[in-house]
Amino acid sequence: MTISTLSTRHHQTDELNMDQIFAQAANNENISFGMGLPDDAIFPSAALAEAFNQAIQQEGATIFQYHATQGPLSLRQKIATLTAEYFDFKPSPEHIIMTQGGQQAIDIVGRAFLDKYDHIIVEAPTYMGALDAFDSYEPTYHEVALESDGLDMVQLEATLQQFPETKFVYTIPDFQNPTGVTMSLAKRQQLLALAEKYDFYVIEDSPYRYLRYSGTPLPSLAALDTHGRVILVSSFSKILSPALRTGWLVANPELTALFLTIKSALDVQPSHLSLMAIDYFLSQHRMADHIATIIENYREKCWLMLDRLAADMPAEVTFTQPEGGFFIWVTLPDTMDATALLAGPVLTEGQVVYVPSEMQYASRQVKNHFRLNFTGVTTEQIHTGVARLGEILQRQCAAIQ
Amino acid sequence: MTISTLSTRHHQTDELNMDQIFAQAANNENISFGMGLPDDAIFPSAALAEAFNQAIQQEGATIFQYHATQGPLSLRQKIATLTAEYFDFKPSPEHIIMTQGGQQAIDIVGRAFLDKYDHIIVEAPTYMGALDAFDSYEPTYHEVALESDGLDMVQLEATLQQFPETKFVYTIPDFQNPTGVTMSLAKRQQLLALAEKYDFYVIEDSPYRYLRYSGTPLPSLAALDTHGRVILVSSFSKILSPALRTGWLVANPELTALFLTIKSALDVQPSHLSLMAIDYFLSQHRMADHIATIIENYREKCWLMLDRLAADMPAEVTFTQPEGGFFIWVTLPDTMDATALLAGPVLTEGQVVYVPSEMQYASRQVKNHFRLNFTGVTTEQIHTGVARLGEILQRQCAAIQ
Numbered sequence: 001m002t003i004s005t006l007s008t009r010h011h012q013t014d015e016l017n018m019d020q021i022f023a024q025a026a027n028n029e030n031i032s033f034g035m036g037l038p039d040d041a042i043f044p045s046a047a048l049a050e051a052f053n054q055a056i057q058q059e060g061a062t063i064f065q066y067h068a069t070q071g072p073l074s075l076r077q078k079i080a081t082l083t084a085e086y087f088d089f090k091p092s093p094e095h096i097i098m099t100q101g102g103q104q105a106i107d108i109v110g111r112a113f114l115d116k117y118d119h120i121i122v123e124a125p126t127y128m129g130a131l132d133a134f135d136s137y138e139p140t141y142h143e144v145a146l147e148s149d150g151l152d153m154v155q156l157e158a159t160l161q162q163f164p165e166t167k168f169v170y171t172i173p174d175f176q177n178p179t180g181v182t183m184s185l186a187k188r189q190q191l192l193a194l195a196e197k198y199d200f201y202v203i204e205d206s207p208y209r210y211l212r213y214s215g216t217p218l219p220s221l222a223a224l225d226t227h228g229r230v231i232l233v234s235s236f237s238k239i240l241s242p243a244l245r246t247g248w249l250v251a252n253p254e255l256t257a258l259f260l261t262i263k264s265a266l267d268v269q270p271s272h273l274s275l276m277a278i279d280y281f282l283s284q285h286r287m288a289d290h291i292a293t294i295i296e297n298y299r300e301k302c303w304l305m306l307d308r309l310a311a312d313m314p315a316e317v318t319f320t321q322p323e324g325g326f327f328i329w330v331t332l333p334d335t336m337d338a339t340a341l342l343a344g345p346v347l348t349e350g351q352v353v354y355v356p357s358e359m360q361y362a363s364r365q366v367k368n369h370f371r372l373n374f375t376g377v378t379t380e381q382i383h384t385g386v387a388r389l390g391e392i393l394q395r396q397c398a399a400i401q
Numbered sequence: 402m403t404i405s406t407l408s409t410r411h412h413q414t415d416e417l418n419m420d421q422i423f424a425q426a427a428n429n430e431n432i433s434f435g436m437g438l439p440d441d442a443i444f445p446s447a448a449l450a451e452a453f454n455q456a457i458q459q460e461g462a463t464i465f466q467y468h469a470t471q472g473p474l475s476l477r478q479k480i481a482t483l484t485a486e487y488f489d490f491k492p493s494p495e496h497i498i499m500t501q502g503g504q505q506a507i508d509i510v511g512r513a514f515l516d517k518y519d520h521i522i523v524e525a526p527t528y529m530g531a532l533d534a535f536d537s538y539e540p541t542y543h544e545v546a547l548e549s550d551g552l553d554m555v556q557l558e559a560t561l562q563q564f565p566e567t568k569f570v571y572t573i574p575d576f577q578n579p580t581g582v583t584m585s586l587a588k589r590q591q592l593l594a595l596a597e598k599y600d601f602y603v604i605e606d607s608p609y610r611y612l613r614y615s616g617t618p619l620p621s622l623a624a625l626d627t628h629g630r631v632i633l634v635s636s637f638s639k640i641l642s643p644a645l646r647t648g649w650l651v652a653n654p655e656l657t658a659l660f661l662t663i664k665s666a667l668d669v670q671p672s673h674l675s676l677m678a679i680d681y682f683l684s685q686h687r688m689a690d691h692i693a694t695i696i697e698n699y700r701e702k703c704w705l706m707l708d709r710l711a712a713d714m715p716a717e718v719t720f721t722q723p724e725g726g727f728f729i730w731v732t733l734p735d736t737m738d739a740t741a742l743l744a745g746p747v748l749t750e751g752q753v754v755y756v757p758s759e760m761q762y763a764s765r766q767v768k769n770h771f772r773l774n775f776t777g778v779t780t781e782q783i784h785t786g787v788a789r790l791g792e793i794l795q796r797q798c799a800a801i802q
Contacts, residue, residue, distance in 0.1 A: 136663075
């Protein structure tokens with residue numbers, strides 16, 4: 001039996017994926033700005049250990065048993081409260097579905113809506129994991145450029161006019177992955193008006209919204225939505241622990257039953273033990289206090305990295321100015337290839353890892369950008385790593401003069 | 402936006418699914434022979450609590466961080482050893498991929514191989530969760546009848562002659578779900594010979610193999626396979642805890658990279674914390690001792706249920722004689738409908754839950770059987786529940802005379 005019997009969605013198996021980047025990043029010789037890692041220091045390890053203990057003691061053996069696919073109601077109630085606090089609207093716990101990280105929520109949405117060749121719109125660039133998930137359903141991607149205040153609305157409407165059958169727009173409106181860009185209020189309103197006009201859903205993927213370092217929060221798309229067109233995805237991965245693999249969907253009420261059917265087919269149900277441990281943790285600790293601590297840590301690193309980029313990068317290289325989140329997006333001159341640079345001097349000489357732009361565009365064609373993460377590294381690594389990158393890029397830019 | 406924009410795989414959303422059965426089963430008024438629940442009493446709660454504690458203390462904060470998609474090597478090594486002990490062959494840990502329960506392993510296989518309308522063969526009846534997973538890829542199902550010693554080999558070869566493009570056969574050779582039937586050695590050898598002749602993969606789903614109450618173990622398909630045609634799926638759900646959501650794939654070496662790419666797109670990676678806790682548990686406890694304890698508990702219940710069925714069922718009702726696992730399969734006269742009976746007297750009068758056959762056939766057409774689980778109930782519930790079922794079925798059978 002040969003590889004030709006695989007499904008058509010897997011005809012290409014040689015693409016870079018997140019796990020491979022992660023493998024490079026996990027090599028301790030390198031300074032990794034690659035993966036979107038939280039700082040180990042932010043994990044409330046002792047409190048989580050205690051929460052696991054308490055949950056097991058107090059719930060008894062039944063905590064190790066099968067439970068409902070949607071996740072425990074008590075946790076969904078706490079997530080509704082957290083959503084009210086950070087997203088300006090309070091969903092019913094009945095419409096919250098626990099998922100295996102935000103990634104599974106994205107996959108569930110893809111599975112619910114997409115037949116082969118269906119039309120969807122994604123930001124250019126966008127979260128590479130979302131592309132991996134959607135790729136499974138072999139959609140027709142339309143990319144809309146991201147500006148410093150979010151999607152290019154002229155291009156978006158032109159795309160919708162040409163492809164009115166578009167099923168959804170997938171967007172990360174706050175501190176976007178990979179660019180760090182935040183969508184303006186005006187564009188949020190325009191996007192929702194277009195959703196109504198052209199009859200599509202908006203997938204609001206928002207794991208970073210809790211982490212604002214400057215500026216004023218804007219209303220979430222879900223809060224502005226008055227027609228049930230927004231499906232919100234969020235997660236504890238960036239604010240509590242990625243290893244707990246706990247994300248959620250806030251579903252349109254009509255879609256809840258379908259999403260649960262899909263979740264059940266994917267992996268039956270979430271880990272009740274992990275969810276109950278988080279539930280116990282949230283009963284005893286104010287999430288807002290914990291988030292405030294994280295923000296202090298990450299704000300310093302964000303501003304330091306912006307400062308060092310300004311100091312060390314050649315004039316031809318530009319970068320975004322995020323007000324929160326995990327990432328800064330760096331743009332090289334058009335003719336430069338960030339993938340080739342990574343495989344060349346950046347890794348071998350600089351021992352620095354970033355995520356090249358190629359894997360962050362649906363087209364897989366745009367090569368002259370890369371994503372830097374600042375949360376998973378020390379301030380010393382930011383100093384050293386940006387200096388090494390700066391030196392290499394100074395040399396590369398000088399060579400193309 | 403209406404339901405018509407959903408993907409074609411989800412045109413039917415009103416089917417019974419496992420979660421709905423589980424909701425009925427979770428009603429404490431009822432005696433549930435429905436879901437395949439382990440007995441709460443078998444969970445080594447104190448030892449698992451201690452293992453979580455130790456893992457968090459000894460691994461430090463990094464246990465809450467992102468880790469590799471494949472799962473920790475130390476756990477995969479222990480699973481290789483467990484596989485050697487129970488499946489008669491020792492896989493390389495490099496070819497073991499941790500999954501979110503066995504369910505996700507089945508979904509990964511579907512995603513890897515299936516395009517819409519592709520041909521696959523399943524047992525009739527088969528595990529309803531596997532049908533849910535494969536349904537997502539909209540295959541063409543061919544059902545092959547299950548006899549008391551496994552697949553009907555004449556019908557299997559006839560099906561393969563008619564559909565030589567069949568991509569795989571999905572089978573549960575040991576203590577099959579839902580029938581409890583075990584495939585004979587001769588049929589195992591014939592199945593592998595047919596796989597070679599007709600060039601297909603065999604998905605060996607084997608969560609129950611550890612739990613044999615009588616008779617002699619037969620070699621696993623994976624152990625008999627000399628051509629890399631068997632993909633083995635197993636899980637800790639039935640022998641340790643379902644809430645830990647820990648299963649695995651033993652992949653054909655050629656397929657490992659692809660399966661990892663799919664796992665990454667589904668949910669990035671497993672819960673490192675849960676996997677490390679299991680790893681610590683397995684370092685300190687002999688799994689074989691734990692399994693021996695479970696077998697004692699379940700053997701008594703299995704034999705009791707068989708005894709009570711023999712005593713209480715009318716002569717027209719037959720049932721299988723499993724040598725292990727979780728389930729007994731009951732066959733009613735052809736004209737009777739187990740789904741209607743469940744919704745009628747069985748639930749309302751008998752307050753008993755079973756899984757009707759309808760949802761356990763790819764055709765969704767066969768109605769005169771149901772599945773009984775004996776592991777998740779007490780011996781008293783077996784006495785009472787089977788007596789109530791017997792009374793109802795005596796009456797129903799008398800009525801159709």
